[in-house]
Amino acid sequence: MDSDERYEQRVVWAVVDTGIGPLLLASTREGLVNVVFHATDEVRDKALERLASRLGSEPVEDPGSPLLAEAIRQFDAYFAGERHSFELPLDWSLISGFNREVLRELATTVPFGTVVGYGDLAGRVGQPGAAQAVGMAMGANPLPVVVPCHRVVESGGGIGGFGGGLETKRRLLALEGVLPEPLF
Numbered sequence: 001m002d003s004d005e006r007y008e009q010r011v012v013w014a015v016v017d018t019g020i021g022p023l024l025l026a027s028t029r030e031g032l033v034n035v036v037f038h039a040t041d042e043v044r045d046k047a048l049e050r051l052a053s054r055l056g057s058e059p060v061e062d063p064g065s066p067l068l069a070e071a072i073r074q075f076d077a078y079f080a081g082e083r084h085s086f087e088l089p090l091d092w093s094l095i096s097g098f099n100r101e102v103l104r105e106l107a108t109t110v111p112f113g114t115v116v117g118y119g120d121l122a123g124r125v126g127q128p129g130a131a132q133a134v135g136m137a138m139g140a141n142p143l144p145v146v147v148p149c150h151r152v153v154e155s156g157g158g159i160g161g162f163g164g165g166l167e168t169k170r171r172l173l174a175l176e177g178v179l180p181e182p183l184f
Helices: 003-007 041-055 066-079 097-109 118-124 131-139 166-175
Strands: 012-018 021-027 032-036
Antiparallel strands (some): 012 021, 021 032
C-alpha cells in the first residue's frame, strides 16, 4: 500500500440476490456503509453516484473483497432463515444526529421477530413526541435490513411506511415470523 492509499477512502460494492430482490451492499474499511433495495442497473448507478459524492471516492465493484465477504455470507444466511442477527462492523458516516441516535437504538434493542412503534422508539431516545421524526429517520436509514427499520410499525397495528416498499417490508416481517407468509 502506498502512502496515498492509506488516506483514500476505499469503497467496494456488490449486488447480491436475496429473497426480496437484488440488494446493493457497499463497504468501506470501517464496515458496511450502505444497503440499497431493488438494485436494478438504474438504481445501482444512482446509489453509486451518491456514494461517490458523499464519501469522496469512486466505489469499485469487488464482490470477492474481504470487506464484503462476511456481509454477503450473513445476508445469505439471514434470507435462508439461518441467521437472526447481523454481526458486522458498520460505517455510520452517511447518517448523523438524531437519525443516527434513533437507528443505533433500533439496531441494539429491537431483535429479530419483534416490532416497535414509532412513538415507542422516540421515547427510547428521550424524545417521546417525536414519532414523526423517527419515521423520517427510518426513511433515511442507509443500512436497512442490518439496522432493521422494517421492524418499526404504527402503534395502532398498521405496518407503516418503508423505503423499500410495503411488499418488501411485509416479506421481511414474514421472514422473521411477525406476519404470515404472503399467499402469492
